[in-house]
Amino acid sequence: MIKKISLTVCSLLLTFGAFAQQVEFSKYTLDNGLDVILHQDNTAPVVTVAVMYHVGAKDEEEGRSGFAHFFEHLLFEGTENIPRGEWFNIVAANGGRNNANTTQDRTYYYETFPSNNLELGLWMESERMLHPVINQIGVDTQNEVVKEEKRSRIDNAPYGKILYNTGISPYMFEKHPYKNSVIGTMEDLDAAQLDEFKAFFEKYYGPNNATLVVAGDFEEANTKKLIEQYFGPIEAKPEVERVNVKEDPITSTIKATEYDDNIQIPAKLYVYRTPSMKDRDAYVLDMISSILTDGKSSRMYKKMVDENKEALQVLAFPRSQEDYGTYVMGALAMGDTPLEQLGKSIDEEIEKLQNELISEKEYQKLQNKFENRFVNSNSNIQGIASSLATYHTLYGDVDLINEEIDIYRSITREEIREVAKKYLNKNQRLDLDYLPTPEDAK
Known part of the structure; x- marks a missing residue:
């Protein structure tokens, strides 16, 4: 009986939470x-x-x-x-x-x-x-x-x-x-x-x-x-002509090296061009980023930091933008770990995501994380104001402030696998070694 009552209370709280977020x-x-x-x-x-x-x-x-x-x-x-x-x-x-x-x-x-x-x-x-x-x-x-x-x-x-x-x-x-x-x-x-x-x-x-x-x-x-x-008295100005520039697809790996005077720990970075923030695939990639690199429970952190001790930290910067986005992922080397080894470990996790469905347990955890993020984004007046302005200006749909979470809820495990196959390929990325500036070059 106690278990049934607890489940009922939880259900009511979830219902109330969903209502409160409207x-x-x-x-x-x-x-x-x-x-x-x-x-x-x-x-x-x-x-x-x-x-x-x-x-x-x-x-x-x-x-x-x-x-x-x-x-x-x-x-x-x-x-x-x-x-x-x-x-x-x-x-x-x-x-x-x-x-x-x-x-x-x-x-x-x-x-x-x-x-x-x-x-x-x-x-x-x-x-x-x-x-x-x-x-x-x-x-x-x-x-x-x-x-x-x-x-x-x-x-x-x-x-x-x-x-x-x-x-x-x-x-x-x-x-x-x-x-x-x-x-x-x-x-x-x-x-x-x-x-x-x-x-x-x-x-x-x-x-x-x-x-x-x-x-x-x-x-x-x-x-x-x-x-x-x-x-009301402010006069309108000529209509702004929007940027309309199309990029050619990236079809072969871009290899590059950048140096930074301010670092001591090298990093291996992979960068992918992603679609407009309004594209459904951008939402799926947001989930993919969470699976691979978001926090200590992410796949890359557990493998590269906790298990293999080859990375000091994993990195992720998914940037959604109006026309195109970029997804930066990578890791900081632990000790003398070669950057090639970091790259190999990252690729293993990407390939696993491309070829295997994530488990039901991991999928539910992912959904819970995005539900929580949705709640927090509208938890104060400043956040709501920013969301309303953003959804109208960049998405052209203010209703997304209430409905965007439904897009995440509708994303399937199969869709996650297919979008990983579509975008996270070696011939579609920047392969960047980010290194400390050599002493003789400073």
Whole structure:
């Protein structure tokens, strides 16, 4: 009887958890083309105001890499009504926090305030969109900030070129602008003129190239009035022409060696080009990455770290993007283990996945992991705001915030095997030895 009651309670809890994760939202569009998504949750007195612009590093002109990321910094400089250097002070003084980030595909800004400061958040984001001050002093200031960020995160950080893809993308993409890094080159930014920065803003920072999300504690009717008041008068800009560049398939192994002044432990890396984040296969590859390299219970960790003692750590960086993705997998050598041995062990695990179905037990564990990830991704207002903006901007389907987990649930063991066969082949990858820089070359 106790066992039956426990199962019933667990079933009820799971049902309640699934229900609780449903994210209610409404969506509409202003006359100027600004898409607005509202998610009302009055359980806590906080609200997030976020704007995602459909512009990223892939939209930059040749020879002007880094512009999208640069604007992430530049548009905190100030506006006609927010004095230079005061943006963060205003947010902090009103009990809020804020940040921004840039990818190859989009740029995202947000503020989270106590809910009585909703209007302040809307005003500030409308100021950023309507009339930021883009002048030479701001460009020069942020140029130095970006240079320091590049030095600290990439140039002087161990494995920085792998973490930020700068040592990988040029091998994986010949035509598509994904070949360039998000942070760009300092030479390109130094060469840019002020008029080019202004032109970039005019091209991409219009309401019809943006999605506004308000999530949290607010009253809908009043919020809509405020949105119309602050964003409605902003004029639409010419429609943005989207990047449409197709890469030729990789048909033979790309062998390469990269050196890093900041490391002492060499790594063997395999990199595969993967399909768009919107493609079903991208979801299957996400699961494959979890099976092979996600955590201490993953296949490669258990074999290479625990059992064979040949790797200090296994690595995985699956990057889903709007047009193409990349899947980086690899391992750090333990002691004097040859990189060829690491490569052989990785290939053995890939081949096993290509030729054998994963067990029912491993499959259920995988499903549980993705269920948990889904729950956590929507566990706070900031996460929900980001998800709503992303699903609308990059996937074109806001309903995925509730329905994406169904895609993972529907993936079969047979599908995992077939997708591994389709993408994880030796003639479709970059085979990269990532080595410490020799002393005589430093």
